[in-house]
Amino acid sequence: MTQAPGTRRDIPDATVARLPVYLRALRALTAAGIDVVSSEDLAQAAGVRSTGLRKDLSHLGSYGVRGVGYDVARLSDEIARELGLQHDWAVAIVGMGNLGHALAAYSGFATRGFKVRWLVDEDPEVIGTVIAGLTVIGFDELAMVAGDGLIAVIATPPTAAQDVADQMTRMGVRSILNFAPCVLQVPEGVEVRKVDLATELQILAFHEQRGRDEDDDAARLGVHAARVAEAAR
Numbered sequence: 001m002t003q004a005p006g007t008r009r010d011i012p013d014a015t016v017a018r019l020p021v022y023l024r025a026l027r028a029l030t031a032a033g034i035d036v037v038s039s040e041d042l043a044q045a046a047g048v049r050s051t052g053l054r055k056d057l058s059h060l061g062s063y064g065v066r067g068v069g070y071d072v073a074r075l076s077d078e079i080a081r082e083l084g085l086q087h088d089w090a091v092a093i094v095g096m097g098n099l100g101h102a103l104a105a106y107s108g109f110a111t112r113g114f115k116v117r118w119l120v121d122e123d124p125e126v127i128g129t130v131i132a133g134l135t136v137i138g139f140d141e142l143a144m145v146a147g148d149g150l151i152a153v154i155a156t157p158p159t160a161a162q163d164v165a166d167q168m169t170r171m172g173v174r175s176i177l178n179f180a181p182c183v184l185q186v187p188e189g190v191e192v193r194k195v196d197l198a199t200e201l202q203i204l205a206f207h208e209q210r211g212r213d214e215d216d217d218a219a220r221l222g223v224h225a226a227r228v229a230e231a232a233r
């Protein structure tokens with residue numbers, strides 16, 4: 001597929017959400033010394049169906065070579081470029097409590113192209129402390145140093161999250177990852193992603209409960225069938 005210079009392909013959100021998963025699988029293949037991978041094997045490594053994987057990758061203009069597969073290094077580069085991971089993104093974590101500490105200490109951001117550069121809090125007792133090698137700063141200082149393309153991670157209580165989002169967008173931040181359990185109102189053009197472990201657990205609980213209900217139904221049906229068979233004897 002060819003693309004006119006300067007234009008961007010429209011890639012469905014669901015495909016974009018799977019690209020990091022493909023990239024992780026491809027990097028694991030690279031680490032294992034594998035240069036070429038079939039769509040079936042890549043799909044299995046990524047935990048998706050191969051038809052879905054081929055469709056996703058076709059949005060990038062990557063079709064692989066029939067009977068051979070995908071060039072692992074080339075496909076990794078294409079996905080990384082599409083995700084904007086050709087350079088490190090600066091990240092500011094706001095709210096240096098329990099969660100903020102854990103996120104600041106997480107080494108996985110750096111290996112995936114995100115550099116935690118700023119730790120921010122409003123508490124004067126927290127500002128100036130050193131966490132994971134970085135000194136915590138206040139919003140005033142962040143406003144002076146924050147550059148373009150900064151990604152903000154909100155790890156404050158929900159009551160403070162909207163105010164933090166407002167301050168961030170006034171500084172020109174257009175990407176926010178929100179851990180606080182609340183809905184944020186942001187100006188058009190600002191992207192908010194939400195992480196909510198409690199919601200994920202609730203979804204698991206729903207499926208767990210449904211599985212149990214089905215087991216109970218099956219057990220009841222089994223007892224009923226046994227009684228019918230007994231009566232028929």
Ligand SMILES: NC(=O)c1ccc[n+]([C@@H]2O[C@H](COP(=O)([O-])OP(=O)(O)OC[C@H]3O[C@@H](n4cnc5c(N)ncnc54)[C@H](O)[C@@H]3O)[C@@H](O)[C@H]2O)c1
Pocket residue numbers: 094095096097098099100120121122123126155156157158160163164178179180181195196197198
């Ligand atoms: N998304 C998830 O899965 C998940 C998991 C755990 C916690 N959380 C949420 O993360 C948030 C933080 O949890 P925690 O346990 O770390 O809380 P915490 O009370 O330990 O820390 C909150 C920090 O935010 C700071 N803060 C408060 N208002 C602020 C403001 N306006 N500007 C800057 N900093 C401010 C406080 O000074 C404190 O350091 C909560 O909203 C919690 O519900 C989400």
